[in-house]
Amino acid sequence: MTPHRRLHIVHTEASCGWGGQEIRILEESRGLIARGHRVTIVAPASSNIFKRAAQWGVPAVALPLTKKRLGPLLALRRWLAVHAHDIDVLNTHSSTDSWLAALAVRMLPGAARLPIVRTRHISAPVHASAANRWLYARVARHVVTTGEQLRRELIDNLGVASEAATSIPTGIDTTRFAPGDKLAARAQVGLAADAFWVGIVATLRSWKGHSYLLEALAALPDSIRLVIVGDGPQREALRQKVAALGLEARVHFAGEQKDVAPWLRALDVFALPSYANEGVSQSVMQAMASGLPVVTTAVGSMRDIIDNRHTGLLVTPKDATALADAIAALHADPAAAQLLGERAHAFALERCGLSRMLDRMESIFMSAARAR
Incomplete structure (x- = not known):
């Protein structure tokens, strides 16, 4: 896919663990950087994704996003206020950073409010509360899930519009993972x-x-x-x-x-x-x-x-x-x-190829950025 313009995509991630979710963020980021986009990861300094980002060639910024508290919210809001003019789309991943990002963006002046893409990686149930319906169906410009069943649950339980939710499984490098001796x-x-x-x-x-x-x-x-x-x-x-x-x-x-x-x-x-x-x-x-x-x-x-x-x-x-x-x-x-x-x-x-995932994520980011 040939992009219409170069984007600056910022990922927020509160998780300090290490697994498929963090690897996907880094793999996707590296792939989009190779396509000419800018990508920045914002995560706690103690997190594995922050510590390993440099090894993947992905710039990272340390912010204390580990808890849904006023301090982390204000820290993210201050950072976004400085950099919002240079960011095209914000991609959130875990519950904590998604809430912090949603509230921080709402605290910004109207012209600085960034479009949010929410990626939902796991199948743990999301409570059908008014707060979650606001987060998923109103704040997020688009919701990406890693599987179709997860997408259907968000549509059916939280009222996410079907056209605003897309299932995009993680892409695999099929040249690296291949049969061998x-x-x-x-x-x-x-x-x-x-x-x-x-x-x-x-x-x-x-x-x-x-x-x-x-x-x-x-x-x-x-x-x-x-x-x-x-x-x-x-x-x-x-x-x-x-x-x-x-x-x-x-x-x-x-x-x-x-x-x-x-x-x-x-x-x-x-x-x-x-x-x-x-x-x-x-x-x-x-x-x-x-x-x-x-x-x-x-x-x-x-x-x-x-x-x-x-x-x-x-x-x-x-x-x-x-x-x-x-x-x-x-x-x-x-x-x-x-x-x-x-x-x-x-x-x-x-x-399951990596390029398929990158094509589809790039298209969603482009669409979100155009709608800003």
């Missing part, structure tokens, strides 16, 4: 060449379902092993569960990895048994682009990319038995697993 990848990351490896790439949060994946593994043959890529608040609890289930020899904690592509290429099966808060999982799309058979759940908008038994397998959330059965079926039928991976790869190439 499995044995070479295992040698690179240090996994046993002769095992059947199931893998999960996710922040270690309870709702990602790692605990159920461990229970499933305990019911599977010893030749099936699990590699857990990622870090987070559930690390020690998961290590304790591994010990309690006697799985120390079969579970490898890889920790957080800067580049997960070789870890994906080393796997036989990818599993993400989330039971809450997903939009469309980036790691699932990365696994699909890598040509892996995927086992996951229909939480959030996962059905946007997983057609059960065609581009992946869907199991009931919080059901370790169903999860074990799905993995066992793929282990027992390599041809079926390969076909599932091939279909997943073809879908990812057609629907």
Whole structure:
């Protein structure tokens, strides 16, 4: 897409964590900078996205956006008052920064009021209150969700106009995430060449379902092993569960990895048994682009990319038995697993590419800026 003019897009992000939401913001920002736009991230100095922005080549400004309080509101309002003339659109992401930005913009003189695009990343319910209807349906010029189910919920529950809400799943670099030499990848990351490896790439949060994946593994043959890529608040609890289930020899904690592509290429099966808060999982799309058979759940908008038994397998959330059965079926039928991976790869190439996301986000930002 060729832009009509160069934009300055400012992202606000209150989250101090690290996961798919923060990675999407940085990936999208880097992609739009490469297309000639200016992008600035405004986030707390203690946040992971602020600390890592320079590594992604994205300028960042530190503001104390961690709480819905008067101090952070005034700090954001002061910054916007100075820079509003040089900003075309404001893209908010988490609840706290979205509220702070909405109120700060309303405190600015009319000519300085910036158009707001609200991106909703997760499927956690939004209470249908008058305040939320104001935030989503009146303040936001446009609402972007990471999946169609999330979009429908905002339209149905908060009164967001259908033409003002768009589902744009996170784009994946399909040149970086692609099928490759499995044995070479295992040698690179240090996994046993002769095992059947199931893998999960996710922040270690309870709702990602790692605990159920461990229970499933305990019911599977010893030749099936699990590699857990990622870090987070559930690390020690998961290590304790591994010990309690006697799985120390079969579970490898890889920790957080800067580049997960070789870890994906080393796997036989990818599993993400989330039971809450997903939009469309980036790691699932990365696994699909890598040509892996995927086992996951229909939480959030996962059905946007997983057609059960065609581009992946869907199991009931919080059901370790169903999860074990799905993995066992793929282990027992390599041809079926390969076909599932091939279909997943073809879908990812057609629907999940990074340029597709950038085209659509660029168009929304252009439209919002023109309407200012």
